[in-house]
Amino acid sequence: MTDRNRTVLVGVDGSEGSSDAVRWAARLASGRDLELELVHCLQLAGLVYGGGLAGSAVLFEGIQQDGERIAAEARELALSEDASLKVRSEVFTDSAPALLIDRSKKARMVVLGRTGTGGFTGMLVGATTAAVVSHAGCPVAVVRGRHGDGPVPQDGPVVVGVDGSPNSEAAIAVAFEEASFRKAPLVAVHAWVDVVYDSTESAARLMPQWETLQPTEERLLAQRLAGWQEKYPDVEVQRKLVRDRPRHVLLDESDRAQLLVVGSRGRGGFAGMLLGSTSQALVHHSSCPVLVVRPERKR
Template sequence: MTGRGRTVLAGIDGSDGSAEAVRWAAGLAAGRGLELELLHCLRVASLYYGGGLAGSEALFRNIQREGDRIVAEARGLALEVDPAVRVRTEVCHDPAAAALIDRSRGTRMAVLGRTGLGGFAGMLVGGTTATVASHAYCPVTVVRGRHGDGAVPQEGPVVVGVDGSPNSEAAIAAAFEEASFRRAPLVAVHAWADVTYDSTEGMARLLPQWEVLQPDEERLLAERLAGWQEKYPDVPVERKLVRDRPRHILLDESARARLVVVGSRGRGGFTGMLLGSTSQALIQHAWCPVLVVRPER
């Protein structure tokens, strides 16, 4: 993990996805001797009617009690994972995205669930998940499970997307660290035919160029991995060079992976776009947890 703090931050809201995120974050914190912080943000904005009129004091108290219950249950889930894990809890009144981003300063990693009750990761890109992944000061993991039963995989390789961008370099560093920590093999995917073609005729005209470009793309992938393979000799590495769009192959690979690691924005992203199309697609549709890494500010 590229974050330098001693805390794993988990956003909780009482949903099933939130519970999976707590378990995943607790395992991470316990395994690395880190503190786990559980943060629940009360949805007090829903108590205000049109014109700024507030709900009754009794409603505020009920929401506060519900928040305390959610936090207590989440703490219990974390201690089930490891009774020795250090857990700190907080209930706040701030909007979820703003609170998580603020507390990500000095945090090793922020963790969100795959679904929510409106407060955290159940929202599509453009909501809380995308906002936190785009602006957090630390890596962000969205804990997703296999489609259908929602079970979060514990087996399989760590998969990382490689494209030569600064974001990709940070992702490679995090992926090797995660693979070493989990004693898992690493699959490094470099998808270099990331162009949309309008017709098969247009594609046919470009086929010879693929053969010309392939040696350079193979060299790029080897160079990006070389130093990290020396630093982590315990991590078996499989290189995968594919002629496909990055999000397509990474979504396919997520079906057999335990974790997919990507940079927040690749070399094809528009200037100013903080979360690229590949990371957006993965946090919505991947079949395993997704770790989004941004270069340290």
């Protein structure tokens, strides 16, 4: 991410989740010489009636004013985190996913809050999330929390999922960078059995393979981390090799982490899928912010 432009793009809608995203993005930008771009998309669906007749100018003006208020309040909230931040806020009539995807091509990161109201309603559920996370031209952070069980620990580790795929390689690079910036330890998790067994008998039949595969998986994890540990000697790294499904292990790690970093799709995904089942599960259920990373496009 170091060669990208220095803009953090945040979708705002006036909801509590949106406010959490703005605060998180402001703290990320603070001290890194990054700029915030806050965007709000107006809800105009109610302005079109049967027969294609447009809604009244008065109604549009009210929606416009409300959108400008939301954008202004988001800007004030960002500046309350750091008054020296460079922040710009804009209001659009575009589709929220389309706007974010287009603007992400020139951004360092896109930041979204959990499901809210207004222009980004439904942003974190179903196909809309898949569209933004899968097609964005930069990493996408989904700011999640502890579901009322207290704040995300600011002194927790950065956790990254490692599986040897190109998506995983990109995630490792971003995770080391984030851990270094945050002065946090990095937990590299490699869950090397992504299989659902149908019966105790089938599990027992595969048991002997575990001992055979483990040294290979240990080498894979070590090889994937080696170059990055040399580049970031300040980052303390803990390797975690686990026989379990990745989503289970990473969701458990999210209880203690300040940030979870994953690739958009792992080596077990189906061809053509842009967002894997593990990434989807984390976006919906993680107890800390999730940063989903796709490989850099060749320019």
